[in-house]
Amino acid sequence: MRAVSSAAGSSPVAGTSIVRWRRKKRHRSTIFLPRIGSPKVCGSWHERFAESPDVLKSTRRERTLVPVLDFEIGGGEFITMAGPCSVETETQLMATAHHVRCAGARVLRGGAFKPRSSPYSFQGLGLEGLKLLARARGETGLAVVTEVMSESDVSLVAEYADILQIGSRSMENFALLEAAARSGRPILLKRGMVATVADLLRSAQCVLENGNPNVILCERGIRTFENSLRNTFDAATIALLKQVSHLPVIADPSHAAGRRELVPPLARIAIAAGADGLLVEVHPDPDTAWSDGEQSLDFQAFDEMMADLKPWLAARGSALQCVVEAVG
Numbered sequence: 001m002r003a004v005s006s007a008a009g010s011s012p013v014a015g016t017s018i019v020r021w022r023r024k025k026r027h028r029s030t031i032f033l034p035r036i037g038s039p040k041v042c043g044s045w046h047e048r049f050a051e052s053p054d055v056l057k058s059t060r061r062e063r064t065l066v067p068v069l070d071f072e073i074g075g076g077e078f079i080t081m082a083g084p085c086s087v088e089t090e091t092q093l094m095a096t097a098h099h100v101r102c103a104g105a106r107v108l109r110g111g112a113f114k115p116r117s118s119p120y121s122f123q124g125l126g127l128e129g130l131k132l133l134a135r136a137r138g139e140t141g142l143a144v145v146t147e148v149m150s151e152s153d154v155s156l157v158a159e160y161a162d163i164l165q166i167g168s169r170s171m172e173n174f175a176l177l178e179a180a181a182r183s184g185r186p187i188l189l190k191r192g193m194v195a196t197v198a199d200l201l202r203s204a205q206c207v208l209e210n211g212n213p214n215v216i217l218c219e220r221g222i223r224t225f226e227n228s229l230r231n232t233f234d235a236a237t238i239a240l241l242k243q244v245s246h247l248p249v250i251a252d253p254s255h256a257a258g259r260r261e262l263v264p265p266l267a268r269i270a271i272a273a274g275a276d277g278l279l280v281e282v283h284p285d286p287d288t289a290w291s292d293g294e295q296s297l298d299f300q301a302f303d304e305m306m307a308d309l310k311p312w313l314a315a316r317g318s319a320l321q322c323v324v325e326a327v328g
C-alpha cells in the first residue's frame, strides 16, 4: 500500500489534503516472500540481546555454516532432518532411514535417550539405540542427530552421533551445555517450551563460550494460553533469529503442532519465515509408534510434504544463499 495525496484544493477542509490508500498493483502469479536476514537491523537488538554478543551478527561476521559429514547447515541448501521420535527396533529405524534418504533428507533423527513427561512412558533404548543409529548412517550415508539428556552421557552419545540435540527440557541445563559444547560435535539447540528468544540466545552463547561455534537453533513451539495444539509455533521468532543471529535456524513443526495433518502447513510457514531446514518426525506406522505417533508422518505423507515444499523453496529463491550481512 502507498499513500497518495490528492490534488491541492480537493479537500473539503481548507488547508488540509486528503490522503487515500491505493493498493500497489502486483502481478497475480508472483509470490512475494519476506527478505530474509535484512541487512538493516537496528542497533537496539544488540542492546536487547547484549548477554549473547557472540551469536549476534556484527559487521565482521558471516553466517555460520555448520559442517556435518559432506554438507553444511546454514548455507544454500535447505536441510531436512527426519526420522522417528524414538528409535524402537532395527526394522523400524532402517526402513525409515532408507525412506527419508530417498525423499531428500540429509539427517536421520531418532531418540535413544528420551525425555518423557511421564516416568512410566518409554524412556528410549539407550546404547542399543545409538548403535542402531550408527548402523543406519553406515547404510544410508545420512548424518545422525540424537538427544543427549545428561552431562555424563555426552561422550557416549558424541561417539555415535554427528549432531547432539539438546532438548527443550534441557535448554537451560548449563552443565549439560558446557559438556556438549566441549565434545566438539555440532549442537542442535531446541528452544525451551517457556524460553524467550533472549533465553535461547543465552544458551547458544554458552555453547560458543565453551569453544564450539557450531550451534543450530531450533524453534519447536512454545507454551501459550492457546491449547488447541500441543504448542504454539512461533514463526516470528524464526524471522527474528534470522535477522539478529548468524547461526542457522531449524524449524520443528512436529513438536510445535502435535498433530500430523498440521506438519506440512507449518513447514511451509517455516520456509517463508526463513528457516534453514526442518526437523520432522516420520514413522513407518505412526499409530503404533512408541512415542509421538500422533504428530508423526507416515512415509506417503512425508513424500507428499517434501514434493509440496519444492515450489515454496524455489519461490524463496536465492534468499538462503550464504552472504555476508552486516547489521546494527
Ligand code: PEP
Binding pocket: 085, 111, 115, 166, 167, 168, 169, 190, 220, 255
Ligand atoms: C524430540 O525431538 O523428540 C523431543 C523430545 O523434542 P523437544 O525437546 O522439542 O520436546
Ligand code: MN
Binding pocket: 085, 086, 255, 281, 291, 292
Ligand atoms: Mn518426539
